[in-house]
Amino acid sequence: MGDCEKRSVLLVAGNGVDAEAARATFAESSVSATVLTTLTDLFDRLTTEVYHCLVLPEHVDGQAGVDIARGVTKLFPDLPVVLVGVDPTTVPDEIGATALDVTTVRDPSVEAAVRAALDSAAPSVAGREPSPMETLLLSLFNEMPDHLYAKDEAARHVMMGRGFNQPTDRIGLTDLEVGELVDEHSKAAYRDEMAVLDGETDRIEVEEFLGLSAEYVLTKKVPWYDADDNIRGLVGLTQDITTRKTRERDLRRQHERMVKVALLAAHKFRNELQIAHGRLELLDCDAEELDHIEASLARISAVVDTVVSLSTQETEIVDQEPVWLSRLSREVWDTLAESQAQLRIESDARLVADQESAGLLMQFLFQNALEHVGPSVTVTVGATPDGFFIADDGPGVDVEPPERVFDAGYTTVEGNTGFGLYIARTIAENHGWEIELSEVADGGIRFDIVNVELHE
Known part of the structure; x- marks a missing residue:
């Protein structure tokens, strides 16, 4: 191989590939060798510089070299990859990498494998200068503050942006294999992605509460098409929407205060109207005058009904779509709870519901x-086979029959309107759901919302 044919190899240091040993291996050869001690810039180097072979260790930065090779070969299918310190029988055939079960890069078999790779045809992408489109897409992945990523036909990460994670810390893995994700969420994400990859849908959009550095996120996923218009994988974008949710929480709090004022006023007006009607029956005066008074009271009653209707108009079902029980619960809870109160998510599921009205239902049950129970209450939310439940750790229900708590105007708390549970039941009925009330063995009450459609 002459100087005019000089080729470049990129070596990643790690278990089996020592940085200094890697440099020494090719220092006096006709090969131009570059050594990376971290994976962070791996895809940047492969995209913007010319390389004809990649050498990966068994493990680097806590990741398996085989997984990294899987991601690299999806984007650079013609780039020869040599794995050092890896049993060849553990490498899937579709990766197409050369695996060498040796302990050091200085082993002669490593240089022989690299030279054999360099003697083959130059890779079509990594072996040439990048196009403007390639550098544009790399900049998009690197500079977007959101989490941008691509996955292959098996929903394994192929490339990641720098928005939320290191650009390589999930390469070659599906969401099912990412430990920091909640089990129910990773399974649901994988099902969604397979629906995209199988052509069942061309768009996924879902909001979640993760409780990580980005508490609330909005995720969108679309197919990744190849030159023949076949689905090769998918592209996803996950955005941190915590700030937006905080604004929505403040607006919900304001709305809650307005609803409570309106309902309390309506409750007091109705009490006064009942007193007025009772007094009116005792009056002994001209029938025509009584008719005028009754008509006036009827108009006031109609105004009260209108106030109640306008205050609770969110109970109308607008659009039902999948929503995570945990995300909606946390979102509503944050608008109501004092610092001492606690919300515990026992299990999670995606409900098919109108988010605004379902959130209002939760709002009244939490309230x-x-x-x-008081500001030190612990409220538990969880999924059931046919819906979800909301339970507290209070003293239970002291009324017979217990279902009276759903009656309009019924309350045991001074100043309360008595409309909260009535409205919650109305919302449930509008969805085609039912609310079942039961006492918890250790104290407290539990509301089971049943007949709920769950999104698989």
Whole structure:
């Protein structure tokens, strides 16, 4: 191989590939060798510089070299990859890498494998200068503050941006293999992705509460098409929407205060109207005058009904779509709870519901727990086979029959309107759901919302 044919090899240091040993291996050869001690810039180097072979260790930065090779070969399918310190029988055939079960890069078999790779045809992408489109896409992945990523036909990460994670810390893995994700969420994400990859849908969009550095996120996923218009994988974008959710929480709090004022006023007006009607029946005066008074009271009653209707108009079902129980619960809870109160998510599922009205249902059930148990209450939310439940750790229900708590105007708390649980049941009925009330063995009450459609 003459100087005019000089080729470049990129070596990543790690288990089996010592940085200094790697440099020494090719220092006096006709090969131009570059050594990376971290994976962070791996895809940047492969995209913007010319390389004809990649050497990977068994492990680097806590990741398996085989997984990294899987991601690299999806984007650079013609680039020869040599794995050092890896049993060849553990490398899937579709990766197409040369695996050498040796302990050091200084082993002669490593240089022989690299030279054999360099004697083959130059890789079509990594072996040439990048196009403007390639550098544009790399900049998009690197500079976007959001989490941008691509996955292959088996939903394994192929490339990641720098928005939320290191650009290589999930390469070659599916969401099912990412430990920091909640089990229910990773399984649901994988099902969604397979629906995209199988052509069942051309777009996934879902909001989640993760409780990580980005508490609330919005994820969108679309197919990745090849030159023949076949689905090769998918592209995803996950955005941190915590700030937006905080604004929505403040607006929900304001709305809650307005609803409570309107319902309390309506409750008091109705009490006064009942007193007025009772007094009116005792009056002994001209029938025509009584008719005028009754008509006036009827108009006031109609105004009260309108106030109640306008205050609770969110109970109308607008658009039902999948929503995570945990995300909606946390979102509503943050608008109501004091610092001492606690929300515990026992299990999670995706409900098919109108988010605004379902959130209002939760709002009244949470408010009921806070008002009847107190600011130190613990409320537990969880999924069931046919819906979800909301339970508290209070003293339980002291009324017979217990279902009276759903009656309009019924309350045991002074100043309360008595409309909260009535409205919650109305919302449930509008969805085609039912609310079942039961007492918890250790104290407290539990509301089971049943007949709920769950999104698989």
